[in-house]
Amino acid sequence: MKNEDYMKLAIKGAKEAVKKGKPPICSIMVKDEKIIARGWSSVGNEFDPSGHNDINCIKASCKALKTTFDLSGCVMYTTIEPCSMCLGCAAWAGLPKIVFGAYQEDISDNPYELKDYHAKELAKNMVLANGRKMEVVGGILKEECKQLMRNFKNWMPLK
Ligand SMILES: [Zn+2]
Secondary structure: OOHHHHHHHHHHHHHHHHHOOOOOOOEEEEEOOEEEEEEOOOOOOOOOOOOOHHHHHHHHHHHHHOOOOOOOOEEEEEEEOOOHHHHHHHHHOOOOEEEEEEOHHHHOOOOOOOOOOOHHHHHHOOOOOOOOOOEEEOOOOHHHHHHHOOOEEOOEEOO
C-alpha cells in the first residue's frame, strides 16, 4: 500500500476517536505491511499530559514487538505532525520513519512548542537509540487531516 492508503486508515481511526470523546487524531504503526498498533490521545479525559496519540502508538508498538529501543522496519502514519515530545519518544524507541498529514501550523498555534519547530528539520539532526537516522515525510492527505480538526482549537473542542 502507498502512503495515502495508510493515511486513510489513520483518518478512519481519527473519526472513530470522536465517537469515544477524544480529539480527531490518530496514529497507526505499520511493519511488514501490517498494522501492529494504533494510538489515540489520552490527554484530556484521562489526566495524562504526555498521552499524545503518537506516544500511545509508539508505546503500544514497543509492547507488541517486545522492544524498548528498536522499532526498526516500522513506519508510523499520523494525522498531524508529531510535536517535539513525540518526536523525542520516537527517537528513544528507534523509529526510523514517520509520515504525517497536516502540519502543526495548519491546526494550532500551540504556545508550548519549540520556536520555528518542524519535525522534519529536527529529525535531520537526531540519531536514534538504535543508531539509525529518522526520515520524516509530511503533508500526505494534508487537507483531509486538517479538516478533521476544523471544530477544534489546540486539541480542545470549540465551545
Ligand atoms: Zn505529541
